[in-house]
Amino acid sequence: MNMKTYLVTGAAGFIGANYxxxxxxxxxxxxxxxxxxxxxxxxxxxxxxxxxGERCVFVRGDIGDRQLVDSLFATYAFDYVVNFAAExxxxxxxENPQLFLQTNILGTQNLLDxxxxxxxxxxxxxxYPLWREGVRFHQVSTDEVYGSLGAVGYFRxxxxxxxxxxxxxSKASADLFVMAYHDTYHMPVxxxxxxxxxxxxxxxxxxxxxxxxxxxxxxxxxxxxxxxNVRDWLYVExxxxxxxxxxxEGRPGSIYNVGGHNERxxxxxxxxxxxxxxxxxxxxxxxxRVLKKQERDAEGQITVDWMDExxxxxxxxxxxxxxxYAIDPDKIRRELGWQPETSFEDGIVRTxxxxxxxxxxxxxxxxxxxxxxxxxxxxxx
Ligand code: NAD
Ligand code: TYD
Numbered sequence: 413m414n415m416k417t418y419l420v421t422g423a424a425g426f427i428g429a430n431y432x433x434x435x436x437x438x439x440x441x442x443x444x445x446x447x448x449x450x451x452x453x454x455x456x457x458x459x460x461x462x463x464x465g466e467r468c469v470f471v472r473g474d475i476g477d478r479q480l481v482d483s484l485f486a487t488y489a490f491d492y493v494v495n496f497a498a499e500x501x502x503x504x505x506x507e508n509p510q511l512f513l514q515t516n517i518l519g520t521q522n523l524l525d526x527x528x529x530x531x532x533x534x535x536x537x538x539x540y541p542l543w544r545e546g547v548r549f550h551q552v553s554t555d556e557v558y559g560s561l562g563a564v565g566y567f568r569x570x571x572x573x574x575x576x577x578x579x580x581x582s583k584a585s586a587d588l589f590v591m592a593y594h595d596t597y598h599m600p601v602x603x604x605x606x607x608x609x610x611x612x613x614x615x616x617x618x619x620x621x622x623x624x625x626x627x628x629x630x631x632x633x634x635x636x637x638x639x640x641n642v643r644d645w646l647y648v649e650x651x652x653x654x655x656x657x658x659x660x661e662g663r664p665g666s667i668y669n670v671g672g673h674n675e676r677x678x679x680x681x682x683x684x685x686x687x688x689x690x691x692x693x694x695x696x697x698x699x700x701r702v703l704k705k706q707e708r709d710a711e712g713q714i715t716v717d718w719m720d721e722x723x724x725x726x727x728x729x730x731x732x733x734x735x736x737y738a739i740d741p742d743k744i745r746r747e748l749g750w751q752p753e754t755s756f757e758d759g760i761v762r763t764x765x766x767x768x769x770x771x772x773x774x775x776x777x778x779x780x781x782x783x784x785x786x787x788x789x790x791x792x793x
C-alpha cells in the first residue's frame with residue numbers, strides 16, 4: 413500500500429472541509445493532518461466527525477508560525493501540502509488589507525520554506541536542491557488574480573495577472589511566490605485557480621449562503637450596484653475533485669484554471685435563490701419550521717407569501733467591484749480529463765436543501781464575530 417500523508421491547511425473552512433471529506437472518502441491509504449487557526453471563518457464542528465486522531469488529525473495553529481510548521485513536517489513526513497488557509501473575503505480585504513498580506517502571502521511563503529527544508533537533501537551539480545521523490549506543494553488559488561473581464565472573453569492560464577482587490581492582490585502574490593520556488597529551487601508545485609464555489613459549509617458572508625440566511629429571516633437581500641456583475645459558479649465537490657487530480661497527476665510547475673462555464677449575473681442568483689427556497693418550502697411544508705420570519709394564514713399555518721422579489725434591495729456597490737469572471741477550463745479538461753459533474757440547477761437545490769436542514773451549523777458559525785461584521789457591512793438592514 414502506498415500511504416500518502418497530507419498537510420491540509422485551512423480545512424476547517426468551506427472548501428478545505430469539503431476537500432478532506434472527499435479524500436477521506438475516496439482513498440483508504442491517506443492520512444490527513446489539518447492545520448487551521450480557527451479564525452471567524454473556521455469551524456471545528458464542520459470536520460469534527462472526520463477527526464479521529466489517526467487517519468485525520470487536527471492541529472490548531474497559524475500557517476505563518478515557523479516553529480509549529482517545522483515541527484509538523486518533522487513529526488509527519490508529509491508527501492503533500494495542500495494550502496487552502498487564507499483570508500478569503502473580498503469585502504473584509506477592503507476593510508483590513510494588512511491581514512491578507514500576513515496570512516495569504518507570508519503564511520504561504522512560510523509553508524513553502526518549511527516544505528523546502530523538509531523535502532530537500534543536498535544539491536545537484538548545478539546547485540539545485542535534490543527533492544524527495546513524490547512530494548508536491550499545491551496552492552489553492554482563485555480566478556480573481558486575473559482581474560475583471562468585459563462582456564466577452566475568458567481567463568486562460570496565460571492571461572496576465574491583474575488583481576484589483578487587496579484579497580486578489582494577496583492571492584496573486586502568493587501564486588508568484590509558489591512559482592518562484594519552482595523556478596528557483598525546482599520545487600514540485602502546482603496551482604489551481606478556481607471560479608466562485610458554492611455548496612455546503614460556506615460561511616454566510618459570501619453571496620449564496622448570505623441570501624439563504626436573509627431569506628429565512630425575511631431580511632432585505634443586499635445586491636451590490638446594479639446586480640449585473642457576473643460570476644462563474646462551480647459546485648464545491650467538483651472543485652475538490654479538480655484539486656485532487658492536479659495534486660496527483662498535474663504537471664509539476666503547472667497552473668490549471670478550474671471552472672464550469674456557468675456564468676450568472678448576481679441578480680439572477682438572487683432571483684433563483686428566492687424561487688428555490690420558496691419552491692422547497694411549498695413542496696415540503698415541514699421545512700417551514702426553520703423560517704425565522706413566520707407569518708400565518710387564516711388556518712394558522714406558516715405561509716411563505718412574503719417570500720418574493722420584494723426582498724431584493726440594491727445597495728451601494730463594492731469598491732473596485734470586478735465586473736465579470738469567466739474561466740476557460742480547457743487545459744484541465746484536455747490534460748487531466750476533468751470536467752464538472754454537477755449542473756448549477758442541481759447544485760443550487762442541493763445547497764439550499766443542505767442549508768435548510770443544517771440550521772444548527774449556521775447558528776454555530778455565526779455565533780462569534782458575525783453579528784458585528786454584518787452591522788458594519790449592512791447597517792441595521
Ligand atoms: P474560508 O474563509 O471558508 O476558510 C479559510 C480557512 O482558513 C478557515 O478555516 C480559517 O480558519 C483558516 N485560516 C485563516 N487564516 C489562517 C492562518 N493564518 N493559519 C491557518 N489557518 C487559517 O475560505 P474558502 O472559501 O474555503 O477558501 C479556501 C481557499 O480557496 C482560499 O485560499 C481561497 O482563496 C480559495 N478560493 C476560494 C474560492 C471560493 O469561492 N470560496 C474560489 C477560489 C479559490
Ligand atoms: P462573494 O460571494 O463575496 O464572492 P467574490 O467577491 O469572491 O466573487 O460575492 C459574489 C458576488 O456577489 C460579487 O459580485 C459581489 C456580490 N455580492 C452582493 O451583491 N451582495 C452581497 O451581500 C455579497 C456578499 C456579494
